[in-house]
Amino acid sequence: MSDDNIVDSFIRVARIIANLDAILAEAKNLSLTAKNARVVALRAGDSASGFKPITNFIDEFSEQTIKTTTHISTLSNQLFKIALEAVRSTQFDMHVDNAATLTSTSQVVALQHRAKQERQYQTKKLEIALQDLESFFEEINKQMRSAEYIAVTSRVEASNAGEFSDSLQSVSDFIATAAKTIKQSVTVNLNEIHTLRGALH
């Protein structure tokens, strides 16, 4: 990793974390929507009986999304620390290489060896952390595919809810939009991770 790549990597980690905040906010909105939809479905009574189990689904997956996102948030904060260590060991390695051009004592050679080992170790650690993060993002993507399915089903049920049809329809629309937004953020983050991992080699 060169000096430019190091700075680039830090910016990418920061972008991932900023994107996470957007995902978390959307997941919280989904949770709120599920609660509102339950109230509307209760008011609608028998005409919206098919909608009630759907609100439970929305609630469950929004909770699940919040949980996954919060976990990713913890991982991302750790990622900053790991990235910092990788940066420092890379810089140390480069400085020792530079010193070796000025003197060729056996101590510098030994230090070069140590610096390269440390750099490899820290890079590997960063790579593993990125892999973990990637698999969690893929998990969120799966959850969002379910959300899109729920949005389609709930549209059908909403159309049978008489005067409550419009309210429930807007719930369905919101779920579809939220799932799309979250999926877009996840895609951006997966791309960032992909590029970051590429820069490590």
Add this chain to the structure above:
Amino acid sequence: MKATQLYQAPSHAWLMFGRDEGKPEKIIDTNQYLVKGTGQAVLLDPGGTELFSPMLAAILQHIKLEELTTLFASHQDPDIISSLGLWDKALPDATLHAPWLWEGFIRHFGMNNIKYQGIKDEGGDIRLNDISLKLIPAHYLHSSGNFHVYDPLAKILMSGDVGAALEKTNAPIFVDDFAAHVKHMEYFHRRWMPSNRAKANWIARVRELDIDIMAPQHGRLFKGEAVAEFLEWFAKLDVGIAS
């Protein structure tokens, strides 16, 4: 990196590193000092990050890396100690002596292995195997928590920013004409030293020491009569003035 031997005795030696020709143009030139005792050495004000490679190469010409057990930072500035994060990786078992006041700040440079030994306001000492170096309080000259290092055997005072001059990297090592040298020091001392009271306190303290060489962190060193000339000049200088 140029190395100059300032003192040599069976017990220990003083080396000054500086006048680095490879130094990037817009950073300030600095003097680093290595006190090499028997099996142990201390590096005084190790310098900035960009100096790490030439310093490492220069030091390995004189000692083994394991012998560098101690680092000293007179205060918190980047030209003094921003190389800490790199020394931290090079030295698996070393101690940094620095003002207690700056610990939370200095750690920002990166410190996982090196131990921080905070120096109390009243000073103390750094002990190597056969020698002891005195830590002389120099607070507010120019940092609020600041120390200089005095070696009673070598009669050398490492005076940090006191006596510093802003000069080019090809400047001679010692002051040969004090009157001519004043122009390189005056603005620096007026601007970077904030308190006449602190200055008078430091001068009184330093006048009690027997000094052959006064060795600042920037510019030329003062030897023999030039030390007394400096103290006289500094006593009369009004400091803490920004315009």
